[in-house]
Amino acid sequence: MAASHDEIAREKLEEAKGYVIETIAETMDVYGVTPAAGKLYATMYFKEQMNLDEMREELGMSKPSMSTSVRKLQENEMVKKKFQKGSRKHTYAAEKDFFHSFMSYFCQLWDREAKMNMEAIKHAEFTLDQIFEDENVSSELIEEAREIYEQLEQSKVYYRWLERLVASIRSEEIYEFLPKNP
Amino acid sequence: MAASHDEIAREKLEEAKGYVIETIAETMDVYGVTPAAGKLYATMYFKEQMNLDEMREELGMSKPSMSTSVRKLQENEMVKKKFQKGSRKHTYAAEKDFFHSFMSYFCQLWDREAKMNMEAIKHAEFTLDQIFEDENVSSELIEEAREIYEQLEQSKVYYRWLERLVASIRSEEIYEFLPKNP
DNA sequence: AAGTTTGTAAAATATATATTTAACGCATTG
């Protein structure tokens, strides 16, 4: 038949996309999303745009699952809402620039880690200071407190570095050191 | 009583450590470990070394839980086994250099992501090549395949960047661009 | 070699997370 070549080609095309979709979905756990969201992003990666019903259809999953998945992906800036006139349905498009997803996700992650720990350290150092202020505390305890204090100070070096890393990624300065395409 | 000042100081010391332990444990999900492993690492962070029974005692959890947690932490190179003569018990020490943990964990993560996706892309491009080789495929399909091919080529830029990032962290070159202590 | 101690594997339980089904509210349309 006449269409045979095209049919085979179509199959191969879908097969080729299939490999990549499967693997992207598999490695999406890195970005802290559910399996459904992983499959969804991977699927959208090869589409111009999709609405919730198309997602449901394509993945064979429930609509609320698509709804929550797409929201999570939006939080990570891996999916953007597209404003589409005429239709009442919301349409979404995958962010295809992996650099952007990397930036958005890891910066958020590290920011949180650095901020929370810096805050805890501040708290802890404040409490330790109260020990140092008391003249009647034994030198053994003072020494022990001083060691902890020192350890906390040391760990701040890391958290500050993390914050600078985040800043250099957000500002894209990092690409001066490590070009996208060397 | 005479010990009162020391007792208060001891309390404050434990309180200070407590803040930090709690927060480290909380942010350890970043490193893909269970709550038990998170608490364990955070606890060990303020100890010279610990054996399984001390961990069980300190955290009030079962020994197998400590055993699996400590193994997971070893995989991430956040805990090292110490060889201690005389005792039959295995003892472990927390890696206190967060830079090392960062390096070990994220490099492992990104390496896997890059390798798996590069492999899938290779596979997919091989399959797409078969479409291009067939003279009888419609130009529409060829065009569609070419677009996918182009998209895959583009994504390789990111995965290669990720690999270079990993290399620059492992080699510590990154600290030339972003010093630990500027 | 029998008896302990230590660490871990396997099975059972508990807990948390993901997904679906059912139901609701809002906006748009006829």
Next chain:
DNA sequence: CAATGCGTTAAATATATATTTTACAAACTT
């Protein structure tokens, strides 16, 4: 303003993950 369509929330179910209990094997002790 009733009726329909769309997205989301809430409750129910299913699934996966974490932890404990039980059981065992290896290494050491006596």
